Amino acid sequence: MAGAERMKRIGVLSLQGGVEEHINALLSASAKCAIPAQIVEVRTQEDAEGLDGIILPGGESTAISRLMERENLFPSVLKIRKIFGTCAGAIMLARKVEGAVIGQRFLSLMDIAASRNAYGSQLSSFEARLTTVFGTINGVFIRAPKITPMGKDCQPMAFHGEEVVAAYQKKGDRHFLATSFHPELTTTKFHEFFLKL
Numbered sequence: 001m002a003g004a005e006r007m008k009r010i011g012v013l014s015l016q017g018g019v020e021e022h023i024n025a026l027l028s029a030s031a032k033c034a035i036p037a038q039i040v041e042v043r044t045q046e047d048a049e050g051l052d053g054i055i056l057p058g059g060e061s062t063a064i065s066r067l068m069e070r071e072n073l074f075p076s077v078l079k080i081r082k083i084f085g086t087c088a089g090a091i092m093l094a095r096k097v098e099g100a101v102i103g104q105r106f107l108s109l110m111d112i113a114a115s116r117n118a119y120g121s122q123l124s125s126f127e128a129r130l131t132t133v134f135g136t137i138n139g140v141f142i143r144a145p146k147i148t149p150m151g152k153d154c155q156p157m158a159f160h161g162e163e164v165v166a167a168y169q170k171k172g173d174r175h176f177l178a179t180s181f182h183p184e185l186t187t188t189k190f191h192e193f194f195l196k197l
Contacts, residue, residue, distance in 0.1 A: 007036040008052040008195065011080070014041040015067040017059025017088060018184060022191075025184040026055070029191035037195060045076050053082030053175075053194060056089025058142065058182055061116065062101045064088055069105060078107060082175045084194045090114055090178035091145050110169050110176040111151040118146035119180070130165060130181070132158035134189040139165065139181035147180050157190075166190070 012022045023039050030037040042048050054077060056064070068074055077083070085093040091114045092107050099116035100106070119126075119141050130139040139160065149156060149167045158166035158179065166179040175197045183190040 007038050009038045009040055009050060010195070011040045011042040011048060011051045011054040013054060013056050013064070013068075013073075013077075013089070014043050015059075015071070016063050017057035018086075018182065019057055021182070021184040022055050022057050022086075025188050025191045026195070029188040029195055032188060033192045033195060035195045042073070042077075044071055045073060048073060048076035048080070051080050053084065053197070054080045055194070056083065056085040056092050057184075058087030058089060061088040061091040061097075061106075062104055064092060065104050065106065074105065074107070078109070081173060082194065082197055083107070083109065084177040084190070085110075086179045086182055086184065087142065087144055090147055090180060091116060093176055093178050094147070095150065109171075109174075110167075110178055111149065111154045112167055112169075112178055113148040113150055114178075115146045115148075117143050119144040127186075128160055130158045130160055132166065132189070134187075134193070137183075137189065138186040139179075139183070140185045141181050144180045147178055157193075168193075 093110040094114035096113040154169040156164040
């Protein structure tokens with residue numbers, strides 16, 4: 001059909017963390033912006049083949065890294081053109097990580113620095129009003145990292161006070177989106193942006 005939007009295949013890394021919340025946010029975002037999407041739960045190399053994009057949920061970055069290594073997912077995920085990382089997923093995307101476990105492997109694709117658990121422990125979790133390119137939203141921070149854009153093509157997308165808590169980078173035909181917080185719990189705006197890329 002002329003002008004019909006091709007269905008996008010979007011993966012959600014489903015080894016640990018807020019998988020269901022991201023699937024629900026993607027389905028809602030797909031309906032809101034009228035972009036058809038097939039959501040794939042990614043647990044194996046085969047699941048990661050032929051994806052238009054992938055979301056790396058929050059969780060624990062050391063566990064995510066080990067599980068990705070166990071399933072040999074790094075080569076497949078490294079090839080995906082669009083990647084959205086939230087919380088621990090943002091750490092996995094970062095080119096520079098402070099507080100990493102020795103030997104921990106990262107994707108190291110996006111020009112951000114991430115500092116693990118910089119907003120405190122699980123007990124220090126909080127919700128805050130954030131200023132974003134999409135307007136003011138609520139952001140939930142759970143053992144959240146701090147992220148710092150490195151380089152002028154890495155654009156801030158959200159702020160908590162003066163601190164950058166979301167960033168986007170286009171590298172050639174690749175797109176990377178990282179958030180310190182969990183947008184899937186309060187808004188679909190970032191998922192809509194990701195689908196539209």
